[in-house]
Amino acid sequence: MDIQRKIDSLRNYLNGKKVLVAFSGGADSTLLALIAKEEAKDALAVTIDNGVMPDECIQEAEQIAQKIGIKHRIVRENYLNDPAFELNPPNRCYICKKKMYQKMEKIARDEQYDGVIDGTNISDLMEDRPGIRFNLEKNIEMPLIKSEITSKDVRKVLNQLNIDYNPSTTCLATRIPTGKTITPHKINRISYAENLIKNLTSLDVVRVRDDEGLALIEVKDIDKLIDKDLLDHIVSELKAVGFKRVTLNIGGYGDVKDEMVIYKPCKDGKNKIMFETELPYQLNIPLTCQELGKLGKVNCSREMGIATLEMGEKNITISSNGQIVARRVKDREDAQELLLKVLPCLRR
Known part of the structure; x- marks a missing residue:
């Protein structure tokens, strides 16, 4: 579509x-x-x-x-x-x-x-x-x-x-690892640290994660931080508000994954072309099977934790561990279109 x-x-x-x-x-x-x-x-x-x-x-x-x-x-x-x-x-x-x-x-x-x-x-x-x-x-x-x-x-x-929107709307509590108490002091120093780095670099999206006083800085454009004097200033300011150590994630932050499936070649012919993706969460197969029935013919194995869906010539297999495999599709675009129909039916 x-x-x-x-x-x-x-x-x-x-x-x-x-x-x-x-x-x-x-x-x-x-x-x-x-x-x-x-x-x-x-x-x-x-x-x-x-x-x-x-x-x-x-x-x-x-x-x-x-x-x-x-x-x-x-x-x-x-x-x-x-x-x-x-x-x-x-x-x-x-x-x-x-x-x-x-x-x-x-x-x-x-x-x-x-x-x-x-x-x-x-x-x-x-x-x-x-x-x-x-x-x-x-x-x-x-x-x-x-x-x-x-x-x-x-x-x-x-x-x-040409409509403006905020590129970063996650709450500051997400910067603190689960299991570690959220306190006003932690929230305030995270807020101070992120605003400081934004003001110094003009970056839109900055994350400062707080793990019991260990600050981990994540930004999308790391080049804007690679300056010794700037980094020394940031470290000094963050330690002044209670951080014990300051680190930088050189992997960057904020990239959006646009490709939803990856190609997995099959040995026995083009009619078995296969694409795959794996979700980062477990699925409830019985509930998922109930929803998939709205799309086509479903075979459900609760014991094995697997559901298979037939939609015309296309076939998709869904496992409780989050793995999804599409078979007998034309190409990546066809597989992605199929996935877009299946995703709303998945239940955790």
């Missing part, structure tokens, strides 16, 4: 509805808010300031909403006051999203919106995002997934329309 058909599908989905848009000001929610403003009967963008977001994220979300022309509301609640969040368990992001969406769902009910819509795109299903599990459990609508819109599609459409 080409991008225009995907956007038309999104417009058709939103047309005439009354929706509350979960709005961060990032690329995905910006595109969703833009189309909702144009197509929905009524649209309200809601941003949750949870006390651990970079200050500029809330400000930029407000500015972007104003440019789009959508109604916008900021709801403030400090999650650092919640002991379950402060303990920073492995399901931290799930807890956070649950708190956010419960607040938005109450607004939607009280003000008679049809429901909350979320900017998760179909490429996000290739990553291990606990918040997606919450969306699936609570039936939060994800229109970009329904329209098979990828991260690459989102960026391309926004660039074509």
Whole structure:
């Protein structure tokens, strides 16, 4: 499906509805808010300031909403006051999203919106995002997934329309390893460190990860940091706010994976051409089989943890460990199109 058909599908989905848009000001929610403003009967963008977001994220979300022309509301609640969040368990992001969406769902009910819509795109299903599990459990609508819109599609459409968005909207708590307590002191020094590096380098996206006082700096364009005097200054400033050591990830940060499948050649003929991908999370095969039945003929082996789907001549095998293999497809594009149809059916 080409991008225009995907956007038309999104417009058709939103047309005439009354929706509350979960709005961060990032690329995905910006595109969703833009189309909702144009197509929905009524649209309200809601941003949750949870006390651990970079200050500029809330400000930029407000500015972007104003440019789009959508109604916008900021709801403030400090999650650092919640002991379950402060303990920073492995399901931290799930807890956070649950708190956010419960607040938005109450607004939607009280003000008679049809429901909350979320900017998760179909490429996000290739990553291990606990918040997606919450969306699936609570039936939060994800229109970009329904329209098979990828991260690459989102960026391309926004660039074509010359629409600004915030390239970095993740909360500062994600910089602290799970299991290590989240404290106001840690959040404040992370915020200071990231703002310092942004101001010194003009980089849009900076991450400073905090592992009990060990700072790990991650940026997309590392060349802007490779200067001895600059690095000495950053180290001095970060130690002054409580970091014990300062390190740099030379691998960079922020690259988006556009290729969703890789080619795996078969020995016995072109009709068995095969593409493969592996997801970074485990799958619930019985639940996945139920969803796959909407697409074609499914064979499900709970014992082996494998599901096979026949769609015409095409065949796809899905394993509980996250491995997905597409067979009897024409080429990479054909395999990727098949994967886009399968991804929304996967259950964890």
